[in-house]
Amino acid sequence: MIKKTYLLLSFIWIAQCARAQQAKAPDYLALDKAINSVSAVMIHDVVNPPAAARYYNYFMIGPYNLVALNNKDIVPIGNFIKSYTQDNTISLAPGQYNYKIAAVYCILETGKLMLPSGYMLQDDEDKYIALLKKNNISDDTIKASVAAAAEMTAKVIAFSRGDNYNRLSGKLRYTPLKGGKNWYPTPPMYMEAVEPNWKTVRPMMIDSSKQFIPARPAPFSTDTTSEFYKQAYDVYKISHHPSTEQVNIASFWDCNPFAVTTSGHMAIGFKKISPGGHWMNIAGIVTKKANLSFDASVQVLVLEGITLMDAFISCWDEKYRSNGIRPETYITRYIDNKWAPFLQTPPFPEYPSGHAVLSNASATVLSYLLGDHFEYTDDSEIPYGVGPRSFKSFIQAAEEASVSRFYGGIHFRDAIENGNTQGRQVGADIVKKLKAAKVQPLIK
Known part of the structure; x- marks a missing residue:
């Protein structure tokens, strides 16, 4: 009985340690900071509500794809989005880059390339690289992770171009009726x-x-x-x-x-x-x-x-x-x-x-x-x-x-x-x- 109690307490202690460790995830993996950065640019650009929803959608597809490539428990996005037929493989194999860093950087990179004032996110990307270095992430890991993010961003943007958004400006303007x-x-x-x-x-x-x-x-x-x-x-x-x-x-x-x-x-x-x-x-x-x-x-x-x-x-x-x-x-x-x-x-x-x-x-x-x-x-x-x-x-x-x-x-x-x-x-x-x-x- 004492042995069972000891084992139970050990499992509880291990679980608590795991939760504490997860709660103390490094600040360079904070997804909300990257999302806040792209939100700030959308606020600057006065992006209307439907268009903002579209951007949030595409900002997160790249990170999801990177996670799915590295975690087989994550269902590939093409399994529940019929129109998504892109080949999500990238030139870097899992293990050759930090997919979590790549995912965070991918949010910023997608915003930089899609938003009207996306150039403003260059400063956020530079600060993010500096944060990685401050946390002793090697230059090789940073370089590989940024490259992985750039490849995935290109795939997401290619997918976004097929959604008819770019054709909206060519359609007839709305004329209100009194x-x-x-x-x-x-x-x-x-x-x-x-x-x-x-x-x-x-x-x-x-x-x-x-x-x-x-x-x-x-x-x-x-x-x-x-x-x-x-x-x-x-x-x-x-x-x-x-x-x-x-x-x-x-x-x-x-x-x-x-x-x-x-x-x-x-x-x-x-x-x-x-x-x-x-x-x-x-x-x-x-x-x-x-x-x-x-x-x-x-x-x-x-x-x-x-x-x-x-x-x-x-x-x-x-x-x-x-x-x-x-x-x-x-x-x-x-x-x-x-x-x-x-x-x-x-x-x-x-x-x-x-x-x-x-x-x-x-x-x-x-x-x-x-x-x-x-x-x-x-x-x-x-x-x-x-x-x-x-x-x-x-x-x-x-x-x-x-x-x-x-x-x-x-x-x-x-x-x-x-x-x-x-x-x-x-x-x-x-x-x-x-x-x-x-x-x-x-x-x-």
Whole structure:
């Protein structure tokens, strides 16, 4: 009995040491630092939400491929992304380079080559090399790992060129229609519609942009007894007496890449992370809390990036199909011409809520990977003067993100409720295909 107890304590001690060692992973393997670097450039470039999701997706594919080449327990990406037919082999064999270093560098290199102001990441790459040297990584290892990252980056960029993104600029520009149910540019900048042809971008895992068309929104009407008017009046009513908690929720999930405040003839712009950037940050937060290995963390981050891209493609397909009027336009026309929402209205049609779709898709996939009751604290908005907030599950966070748009005055109820359903359908389809490819949950 004493011997068994001793062995049990020994195993516990070994497990604790392993966890402690993992928790003290060297800072040069911090994935979140590399992601924050590319996010900073996207903030600088004011990358719109759908495009930001696309970039996050491609930034993480290279690191995932490098991990899969070196860890046979990681399912190759082509097993669950049908369109990915690239040969992922590189000239360096496993063991000839440090694949974890290569994976981190690959995030920076992909950002450098894909983003409009990607040249800004050269400084981050130089600092990363200096950090490696400070940690006594040999020059040969650094050179080989950077070479491996460069080879994989080239493959990812070649794959990205086939997604039709480069053809968007050649398509007809969107012309807003005045009056009736149609979306029209809103104050203060009356910006043109964001990515009206996004549905033509190739999805990653869902079959097509129109695979999950949501239920129809309430029919447009100015009749004060109609469902549409009632939904508009609900937005108007809550804006007059929101609770402190409702204001906090709206602010926390704002995620407007470029909000503008006017003062007289002067316009002041405020930049911050996109909705996709917020969920990528959540993915980084929870991988740390779950104490996941480097390889498993890369897996969570790439699947979150894939989910974001497909969620935006699905959502944007419907946005420009229904072309719905925003609460701000409707309320100032038919209820109160001096009204303004708490949050600045984004420059694209109302239905469905993008936050609802992408948040619920993300929550569904993250719940599959890490569990239905994963508790965490989200401090993503601290740099912008908001938060943190704690959640008992990803679904709870998604539901709060969705309703935040109602509290903020920029969405009607049915855009949120039907957007929630659409997002869960996108997430469920991705999970179904992950299961078929034998991608297992990371926490059981």
